Amino acid sequence: MKHKSLFNRVLLLLAPVFLLLTASVSAEPTKLTFLHFNDIYQLSGVKGNGGFAELSTLIKAEKARSPNTVVTFGGDLISPSIMSGLSKGTEMIALMNAVGTDIAVLGNHEFDFGPEVTAERISESTFPWLGTNIFDGAGNVALGAQSAMIMEVGGFKVGFFGILTPETVFLSQPGKDIRFGDVVGTANAAVKALTESGAEIIIALTHLDLAKDEDLTEQVEGLHAVLAGHDHVAATFVKNDVPVMQSGADGIYLGVLDLDVEWIESRGKKRLSVLPSWKMVATRGVTPDPEIKAIIDNYEAALDKELSVPIGKTAILLDSTRGTVRSTEAAIGSLISDAMRAEVKADIGFTNGGGIRGDRLYDPGTVLTRKDILTELPFGNVTVLLELSGADVKEMLETGVSKVEDVAGRFGQVSGVAFTYDKALPSGARITEVTVGGAPLEMDKIYTVATNDYIADGGDGYAVLKGKKQLIDASGGTLMATTVMNYIRDMDGINKVPGGRITEK
Template sequence: MTKLKLGLKRSRAFIGVLLILFMGVGIGRAEEVRLTFLHTNDMGEISGKSGFGGFPELSTLIQMERERSPNSLTTFGGDLISPSLMSGLSHGVEMIEMLNLLKVDVAVIGNHEFDFGPDVTRDRLKEAKFPWLASNVSVAAGVEALGNQEMMIQDMGGFKVGVFGLTTPDTVYLSSPGKAVAFEDIIPAAERMVAKLKAEGADIVIALTHMALSDDLRLAEEVDGIDVLLGGHDHKAFATKEKNTVILQAGSDLRYLGVVDLLVERKEKRGKPYLSIVPSWKLIATTSINPDADVGSVVASYQKELDAKLEIPVGPTEIDLDTRRTTVRTKSTDFGVLIAHAMKEEVDADIGFTNGGGIRGDREYAAGTVLTRKDILTELPFGNVTVKLEISGKALKDLVEHSVSKVEEGAGRFGQFSGLEYSYDVSKPSGSRVTSVQVAGKQIDPAATYTIATNDYVAGGGDGYAMLKASKVLIDKAAGELMASTVMNFIEKKGGVKPGFAN
């Protein structure tokens, strides 16, 4: 009898062990799932940069990655409808069509989405077949909504993925959003959105951002609960992990496709369930990729239309010209001075000034190159006009100080001048760097007044030039000439760009 009872006990124990094993292997344990995020950002041009592909090659890469990883989400990190050569004519209609063709799932609003004013922003957002996020952007009461969403939740492979968007608050002076559009600080906005997405059941939280990389890093450091941060704005090809957050930017102008893979699995430790997330990432260049023929035909049709309008010679350059981003934002260049001098002569001002961030061609022209309308409009795509202001010597000194206040960061505020010379010491703190400012060879008098030709964007306080907003306006935007036309007229009048053109 004792042996029989012992045998029954052992049998029951054995069956119990089998049941536990069965449940662990089968019903009770979730399998590892790969979730993939395909990211691009900052693509103002419909054509790619030299040495890289464009939209047709990017389309091929996206399709390849979607086949590799069916649980994928395609994201865009802002700055689409401007600035480019074509956007000056179209206000970015063709760029929305391109992202629609790529079947982008979600985008964040960038500062350049406001370059043509909030009404154009509304129109372009309506044309998109995907949602635009901007969780920290709102409009004043009684004003028509822009059309952006606060967040999005998507089911991916059995997991809820929550996405929110942040647009740099610097947009108020980097672009033209208008007074009715407000930008919340990024940290409280992110904290609010993470909490809201978690409350809605999100397993994984994605921040889609358009702001300085330093702000992306700060966000990852200060706000818990963000698993992946997909950014844009600084045109950097960059990927890292900060605390528990993967951060990726995919360069600019269609050069790379950024890919983040998350291996996700529900697990249990000491009786408590948790989510295991193992990330990996890569940046894939669009170079030597077979183009998507369908997308290529659409790009070609736009390019043909544009070329017919713009391949008109303006004049030859007898000197080398450099418009690379890293150059025009850090030093005085012949092309920058050309723009400033053309504006100075156009309105007969003491000084010509433009911000380096408004020069967008990002290329070099060898001496002997015949510049075309297309070249000039590529360099100056924003549709700004030449205005004339009266400014005090003190405000002029402040302007030059502001120009070099972030030169080591390559900020767009860096000034290109004609009729003004200055020296500065970058080792000194911002606001106290300028050691000398001369106009027409003489040190400026703080109490004197000077006339300055510039673009309407900085004249309105853009790029942080608040000191210009208080200036007396002599020629306003309504009476001014298109900045690109000012430069083209100068080149044609002088028979090209010649050595010593600013003398």
């Protein structure tokens, strides 16, 4: 692929004006290389693995090996992280631009700060974002994303389309005007359009459950590769003659997919031969690209200064590990719910354990900083105040324990309410006892509930909360992280968090 700017290499955005291209001629046997990564949330990686500077080194090395390369990204970038809680992901776009990303598909986390921020981040990118099945109210591809593209790579016309999981409606905050098209139906239409427009090789960039990627290989004719994201799996396999690659998460690996492509003529007929090979290259121990590392160092120095301010000392153990906050009463979850309830003077405080992201232990005596709180609450959610009937409160609690055996993020952390549940009972009918403020829950009584704007809009399966009366909506709410910081300061640290809120039979 000629090393010009991406948009000089783009032949087609599926607009009629570009259909006047001259017919493709037979190409010589060629190796096309796709350098793929996905689901990256940190500038410097995690625990010595990953990082944009290390990825850049590997990308440059692979480009030197194979000149016909395309750098692809499988979605989930601008959130969650400590920094994005403040910046809404501007630094992540800057690094993606700097490492030479060629094309990307939107992930669910691109919508964590709402569709307006999604559009801003897309506009800041020097590479195109694909959103083939993401539509606005008028039925157009939304927010400045592209439906599909064709690039000339090594003399071949390579077509790309991008599919995002429709579950983004529940996983993030795309807004009421964004609609997600059917995965397989949209993919088939995209392949047809790309083929009719001259594409010889067709690549699906996806952000789906891996099982859905497999479905694409079975139900969509004409695919040559699926470059995926979402499940944080580092794996490549071939199914139905289509290679599927996903490169883990956090830049721990760079996936390298080579396609040896050749037009073969036999008995007057031509057919395209595509032979895949691949490898996963670890970033651990790789020498960082100094130019990229300098950019990262500048961002992190500014962040450290901003976040090193102490908030207060904890006298008790706080456990925010994933398995704890998503399956049982956790002191840190109770603390966050207490802070939210106190902020808006609600009867009940409630938040989903999946929104607590630090995944660590704070020993007694630890001095918590701004950085700690923003690590725990990186999504930029705000506290809203709802009115719910007792019946709605019970359904909310049922939702929280409906997938507890799966350690699902919807597990509820609570304040002002205590309940008992039995996970041996059917999902939706597991709550056996509920009290609010020490009194039995009354099904017809109206209660005020402090929660986050994400689940208040139906996220994480909380359909019961969507459309309920909001006494304080997202536009008037306070950032959850700010609420928790203020609460810890006002309490002069964390000395005690009362328990006995969630009991499993």
